[in-house]
Amino acid sequence: MNMGTAGDYVLALDQGTTSSRAILFDRAGKPCGVAQQEYAQHYPKPGWVEHDPEEIWQSQLAVARRVLREQGVEAGRVAAIGIANQRETTVLWDRVSGAAIAPAIVWQDRRTAALCEALDAAGHSALFSGRTGLLLDPYFSGTKLRWLLDYVPEARQRAERGDLAFGTIDSWLAWRLTKGQCHVTDASNASRTLLFDIHRRCWDEELLALLDIPAAVLPEVVDSSGIIGSVDSEWLGVEIPLAGIAGDQQAATFGQACHQPGMAKNTYGTGCFLMMNTGSEARASQHHLLNTVGWQRQGATTYLLEGSVFMGGAVVQWLRDGLGMLASAAEIEALAASVPDSGGTFLVPAHTGLGAPYWDPYARGALLGMTRGTTRAHIARAALEAIAFQSAEVLLAMEQDAGAPLDELRVDGGAAANNLLLQFQADLLGVPVVRPVVTETTALGAAFLAGLAVGFWQDEAELAALWQAERRFEPGLPAERCAELLAGWRRAVERSLHWAEPA
Numbered sequence: 476m477n478m479g480t481a482g483d484y485v486l487a488l489d490q491g492t493t494s495s496r497a498i499l500f501d502r503a504g505k506p507c508g509v510a511q512q513e514y515a516q517h518y519p520k521p522g523w524v525e526h527d528p529e530e531i532w533q534s535q536l537a538v539a540r541r542v543l544r545e546q547g548v549e550a551g552r553v554a555a556i557g558i559a560n561q562r563e564t565t566v567l568w569d570r571v572s573g574a575a576i577a578p579a580i581v582w583q584d585r586r587t588a589a590l591c592e593a594l595d596a597a598g599h600s601a602l603f604s605g606r607t608g609l610l611l612d613p614y615f616s617g618t619k620l621r622w623l624l625d626y627v628p629e630a631r632q633r634a635e636r637g638d639l640a641f642g643t644i645d646s647w648l649a650w651r652l653t654k655g656q657c658h659v660t661d662a663s664n665a666s667r668t669l670l671f672d673i674h675r676r677c678w679d680e681e682l683l684a685l686l687d688i689p690a691a692v693l694p695e696v697v698d699s700s701g702i703i704g705s706v707d708s709e710w711l712g713v714e715i716p717l718a719g720i721a722g723d724q725q726a727a728t729f730g731q732a733c734h735q736p737g738m739a740k741n742t743y744g745t746g747c748f749l750m751m752n753t754g755s756e757a758r759a760s761q762h763h764l765l766n767t768v769g770w771q772r773q774g775a776t777t778y779l780l781e782g783s784v785f786m787g788g789a790v791v792q793w794l795r796d797g798l799g800m801l802a803s804a805a806e807i808e809a810l811a812a813s814v815p816d817s818g819g820t821f822l823v824p825a826h827t828g829l830g831a832p833y834w835d836p837y838a839r840g841a842l843l844g845m846t847r848g849t850t851r852a853h854i855a856r857a858a859l860e861a862i863a864f865q866s867a868e869v870l871l872a873m874e875q876d877a878g879a880p881l882d883e884l885r886v887d888g889g890a891a892a893n894n895l896l897l898q899f900q901a902d903l904l905g906v907p908v909v910r911p912v913v914t915e916t917t918a919l920g921a922a923f924l925a926g927l928a929v930g931f932w933q934d935e936a937e938l939a940a941l942w943q944a945e946r947r948f949e950p951g952l953p954a955e956r957c958a959e960l961l962a963g964w965r966r967a968v969e970r971s972l973h974w975a976e977p978a
Contacts (some may be wrong), residue, residue, distance in 0.1 A: 482554025557925030608766025719925030
């Protein structure tokens with residue numbers, strides 16, 4: 476087997492919610508080729524979201540082969556393979572045939588809401604949050620697995636006999652890549668299941684009992700960076716070490732070289748995912764932020780605080796598709812920049828409720844402060860500012876939970892191309908916002924974790940030196956003006972809270 480150090484590239488498999496991607500990285504951490512393939516989304520009932528696990532595997536294999544072919548790279552020149560994956564999406568498969576016994580239940584799926592509410596009503600929320608760092612929510616994998624065991628014919632009996640294997644998408648890909656030799660997950664993905672004690676770093680017997688899940692279905696938890704197994708030669712032509720696994724947001728944090736406590740990143744996608752490194756300590760949040768394993772290397776665990784904004788770039792999509800205000804999302808920056816400010820207008824994008832620090836599922840979107848002088852440009856600017864306001868509130872909560880001020884914010888994601896948004900974010904936070912040269916940070920993190928394991932890169936210091944800023948946005952607004960803007964935002968949020976009636 477190619478043990479890595481002689482190779483010229485690391486191959487990252489970036490398995491996302493709507494597409495599978497494969498990216499080749501060289502020793503400078505530069506992307507040298509990318510292949511991407513979308514796959515089908517299934518919505519069989521309201522609130523249900525499913526994927527075909529076989530289609531995920533086939534699409535991921537296809538792009539891995541394609542990127543090598545298109546770049547003219549022999550598989551023997553690949554030192555290692557790393558996986559970054561959509562988190563929490565749940566697969567249950569037969570250990571003998573290797574076939575999934577049901578569709579994958581996607582992280583967005585809400586079918587287990589009633590089960591979560593019942594566990595909460597029975598007084599178990601504090602136990603789950605204390606052990607796992609998570610909230611009792613259908614988002615996470617544990618209740619999805621319970622649903623599959625309860626509703627797929629004979630699944631529970633087969634699971635108890637040890638005939639079935641559970642995993643998130645990383646586990647599913649590792650199993651298929653190694654032809655069933657490795658039933659594993661890494662600590663970052665395990666920490667998203669509601670079944671894993673992040674302090675003891677093991678599956679928790681009491682939580683398994685509460686969810687009625689047999690331990691026989693669970694994968695082995697391994698380091699995020701370490702040689703896990705060998706990718707079978709059938710797939711790419713030679714055996715290659717599978718040497719890195721991390722959930723997508725943790726991988727992006729590692730790819731942003733946020734290796735030290737207090738460092739933070741924000742991914743501006745459909746929503747916003749904010750992560751802050753808290754070092755070797757899992758810091759309990761006073762603001763209902765999540766506590767999660769960032770990565771585990773050489774037996775040492777790094778923890779992160781995580782906060783999510785539900786409507787980030789989705790606000791711009793809504794202006795384009797819902798209101799017809801924009802022909803394309805890219806138009807918004809020039810439109811918003813055509814006015815000096817929002818003219819006192821605030822857009823609260825609580826279209827699907829509000830997350831941290833409000834946690835109000837009954838909040839609804841609101842557009843406030845308009846006058847006869849309000850134009851399309853003011854609303855566009857208010858929409859961009861709303862993304863920054865929401866992110867600022869989560870980051871301020873993180874600073875309080877971590878007990879340390881933020882020095883800078885590293886950013887990625889599609890909306891991070893918007894200079895006006897990033898400048899306003901820097902102004903609000905009072906610290907620099909930094910956009911890197913390589914914005915493929917999720918795939919880069921998976922590559923870094925795999926490369927470290929095989930000696931392709933030596934240590935985190937080398938990786939930090941590879942990370943380069945493309946642009947720094949320095950704060951420019953006076954602190955008192957920022958305080959006024961945040962106060963106005965909070966007044967607007969107050970008017971959107973508890974708007975919808977509970978069903």
